[in-house]
Amino acid sequence: xxxxxxxxxxxxxxxxxxxxxxxxxxxxxxxxxxxxxxxxxxxxxxxxxxxxxxxxxxxxxxxxxxxxxxxxxxxxxxxxxxxxxxxxxxxxxxxxxxxxxxxxxxxxxxxxxxxxxxxxxxxxxxxxxxxxxxxxxxxxxxxxxxxxxxxxxxxxxxxxxxxxxxxxxxxxxxxxxxxxxxxxxxxxxxxxxxxxxxxxxxxxxxxxxxxxxxxxxxxxxxxxxxxxxxxxxxxxxxxxxxxxxxxxxxxxxxxxxxxxxxxxxxxxxxxxxxxxxxxxxxxxxxxxxxxxxxxxxxxxxxxxxxxxxxxxxxxxxxxxxxxxxxxxxxxxxxxxxxxxxxxxxxxxxxxxxxxxxxxxxxxxxxxxxxxxxxxxxxxxxxxxxxxxxxxxxxxxxxxxxxxxxxxxxxxxxxxxxxxxxxxxxxxxxxxxxxxxxxxxxxxxxxxxxxxxxxxxxxxxxxxxxxxxxxxx
Numbered sequence: 001x002x003x004x005x006x007x008x009x010x011x012x013x014x015x016x017x018x019x020x021x022x023x024x025x026x027x028x029x030x031x032x033x034x035x036x037x038x039x040x041x042x043x044x045x046x047x048x049x050x051x052x053x054x055x056x057x058x059x060x061x062x063x064x065x066x067x068x069x070x071x072x073x074x075x076x077x078x079x080x081x082x083x084x085x086x087x088x089x090x091x092x093x094x095x096x097x098x099x100x101x102x103x104x105x106x107x108x109x110x111x112x113x114x115x116x117x118x119x120x121x122x123x124x125x126x127x128x129x130x131x132x133x134x135x136x137x138x139x140x141x142x143x144x145x146x147x148x149x150x151x152x153x154x155x156x157x158x159x160x161x162x163x164x165x166x167x168x169x170x171x172x173x174x175x176x177x178x179x180x181x182x183x184x185x186x187x188x189x190x191x192x193x194x195x196x197x198x199x200x201x202x203x204x205x206x207x208x209x210x211x212x213x214x215x216x217x218x219x220x221x222x223x224x225x226x227x228x229x230x231x232x233x234x235x236x237x238x239x240x241x242x243x244x245x246x247x248x249x250x251x252x253x254x255x256x257x258x259x260x261x262x263x264x265x266x267x268x269x270x271x272x273x274x275x276x277x278x279x280x281x282x283x284x285x286x287x288x289x290x291x292x293x294x295x296x297x298x299x300x301x302x303x304x305x306x307x308x309x310x311x312x313x314x315x316x317x318x319x320x321x322x323x324x325x326x327x328x329x330x331x332x333x334x335x336x337x338x339x340x341x342x343x344x345x346x347x348x349x350x351x352x353x354x355x356x357x358x359x360x361x362x363x364x365x366x367x368x369x370x371x372x373x374x375x376x377x378x379x380x381x382x383x384x385x386x387x388x389x390x391x392x393x394x395x396x397x398x399x400x401x402x403x404x405x406x407x408x409x410x411x412x413x414x415x416x417x418x419x420x421x422x423x424x425x426x427x428x429x430x431x432x433x434x435x436x437x438x439x440x441x442x443x444x445x446x447x448x449x450x451x452x453x454x455x456x457x458x459x460x461x462x463x464x465x466x467x468x469x470x471x472x
Contacts, residue, residue, distance in 0.1 A: 018226050018402060019207075020217035021189045024137060024168035030215040038103045041210045042072065045160075046079020046107065048208030049131065049184045053084060053158055056182065058129055060088035065127040067150060068108075069134040069164075070097045075104030076160050077133025078111040085116050093118040096134060096146060121146045127155050132178045136161035137168035137192065143175050151176050159183040162192055163201045171196025179203075186210045191218060194392060194403055195372075219372060219394075220402045227443035229268070229472025230430040242269040242429030245297065245304040245328075246422070247321045248313035248336060249276035256312030256335065256418045258282060259464045261289045263422025264308070266468030267444075269429050272422075273297075273304070275324065277317050294320040298327065305429040306330045310337030311418040318342070325349065330428060332356065333384075334421045338365050343382060353384035354434045356421055362388055372401050387424070387438045389417060395442065397435045404439060407446025410453035415460025420445045423467055444470040 022030075034041070058064060066081045068074035077093065084091045095118055099108045112118060130153055143151075143165060151165065157180045162168045165177025171192045183202040185193065186209075192198045193205050244264040249257030257274045265272045265288060273290035274282045275297030283291045292300060294317060301307070307328040309321055313336030322342055325331055326349040333342060333353065338361040346353050359370035368374040372394060375386040379398040388394040392403040424441030428434055448467045452458050 018220035018222055019189055020215070021191055021194060021219045021221055021403070022215045023218050024162075024190045024192060026215050026218065027188065027190060031212060033214070034212050036211060039106060041212060042075050042103045042107055043079055044210040045076045045184075045186050045208060047083055048186070048206070048210070049076060049080035049133070049158065049160055050083035050087070052182055052184045052206055053080065053089075053129060053131065054087065056129060056156070056158070058084070058089060062089050062129070063127045064089050064091045064129050064131065065125065065155070066091060066093045066131040067121060067134050067147075068093050068095045068099075069136075070095075070100045070104070071135070072101050072104055073136035073160055074099055074133050075101065075107040077131055078104065078107035078116075080131060080133070080160075081116045082107075082111040082114045085111075085114050091116055094121045095119070096121045096144065121150075124149050124153055130155045130157045131160065132157050132164050132180065133160040134164040136164070137166060139164065148176065151178055156181045159202065161185050162190070166192055166198060166201050167196075168192035171198030173197055173201065177201050182206060184208055187212050188215065188217075189221060194219075194221060194405070199391075199405075217400055219400050222402050222404050222439050222443055224443070226402070227440040228432065228436065229427065229440065229444070229470075230432065231472065242426060242431070243271040243304045243306075244269045244273075244422070244425045244429050245301070245307045245324075246272065246274045246311060246425075247276075247294070247297065247307060247309040247324050248311040248317075249274055249278055249282055250312055250314035250317045250336075251278055253312030253314060253336075254278050254281045254285065255460075256415060258286045258289070259415050259418040259460045260308055260311040260334075260422040260425070262286055262464040263419040263467055264426040264429075265289065265422075266465060267423045267426035267471045269426040271303075273300075294324070298324055301327055306332065306425045308332045308334065308421050308425040309342070310334040311421060313337055325351070330434070332421055332425050332428070334417065335361075340365055343384070347382055347384075352434055353382065354387060354424065354428070354438055355384050356387040356389065356417065356424070356438075358389040358417070362386075372396070375401060385434045385438050387442060389420075393442045393446070395435065395438045402439050404442040404446060406443050407449045408453075410458040411446065411449045413458055413460065416445075416449065416458065416463055419460055419463045419467060422464070426471075
């Protein structure tokens with residue numbers, strides 16, 4: 001067909017609401033360049049921490065221990081202690097040395113004036129909650145011995161900026177780190193919150209505005225507003241509402257193509273067909289899908305806006321599938337089609353391309369270890385939008401990648417990736433650009449999976465039907 005159908009959302013798919021994510025080093029540069037009122041910024045930060053603590057049911061008479069370092073992270077802890085004391089909380093500061101920065105010194109003085117007791121950090125004591133305001137991230141030279149025992153506290157922990165011991169740039173942990181139930185950070189998310197093991201150590205991350213702005217994001221986090229779902233026009237018919245052709249479903253793997261096809265149909269595509277060496281079996285499993293042989297599909301290709309190649313595709317059918325890929329104008333490559341020669345065929349055919357590999361498949365097509373930088377480089381090299389499956393899922397078009405954090409381990413089940421391909425293919429065929437379709441598809445696929453997991457074990461068969469609830 002000559003073009004994609006019109007849709008009632010911006011077809012360019014501008015992701016204007018995505019949350020920026022800065023590296024810790026970049027935020028540190030912005031923080032150091034700040035020329036505003038530092039005391040006011042610290043007061044806002046500490047107040048945000050106190051609100052988070054109160055939000056966890058801490059109130060009059062509750063016992064809270066604030067672990068305070070000597071820098072501004074500790075200063076935030078002193079401010080939080082002062083506000084919690086005003087609330088009637090029995091709060092104590094256990095300090096790893098005296099505060100060293102002017103703003104932290106002032107914060108400690110105000111806390112002391114309020115009557116907050118301050119003692120030297122020592123043996124672990126139990127409390128209803130512990131505030132980790134020690135360092136806010138990794139510590140050069142290793143963790144001080146006084147901290148090691150506290151890391152194993154049985155009390156719930158609210159971390160200030162980052163849990164101590166977590167590398168704020170890479171999201172990795174070397175010696176150990178606090179496992180926080182909640183982390184209060186400032187102005188923007190940082191990379192350590194969202195990559196590596198960061199999400200496991202940070203718990204829920206709350207971003208508090210303290211009036212410091214700027215910085216060059218290294219990635220973005222998608223919100224619901226970044227996951228558009230086109231609406232059908234009143235006069236839509238089955239061939240104008242988006243048409244998708246799934247290529248795959250070889251003998252022994254027919255179900256994968258069916259999952260992709262059913263998901264595409266459920267997510268709003270008006271017409272969905274499967275080109276396969278087993279059209280009889282696909283028709284028996286899913287009579288709602290059109291079916292063609294692989295040879296026949298080449299003659300019908302102009303009927304379809306988007307081709308999804310790879311679900312259930314085996315080597316024996318690869319040459320015929322590549323002939324279809326080479327002629328298509330919009331191609332999503334998944335599973336059995338994630339091979340260098342298939343990508344090359346799509347590139348040489350001047351197709352718009354989306355690839356949806358997991359880490360191992362990415363290494364196979366790109367010859368590099370999976371990661372944000374490698375995905376961006378591969379996107380620039382091929383012109384493809386790269387959706388790198390994982391938790392979080394990463395979508396790159398060569399610029400700063402978008403992270404999609406919906407869903408979780410419930411999606412670690414055979415065939416759920418085929419469902420994702422179907423959802424993305426439907427959104428693309430319905431009028432979104434490939435990058436936005438990938439972000440939106442990953443977002444709603446994750447939402448559907450998490451919702452389904454609340455009542456049932458997630459399988460591809462169930463998910464292929466369940467995603468229709470989120471088609472918009």
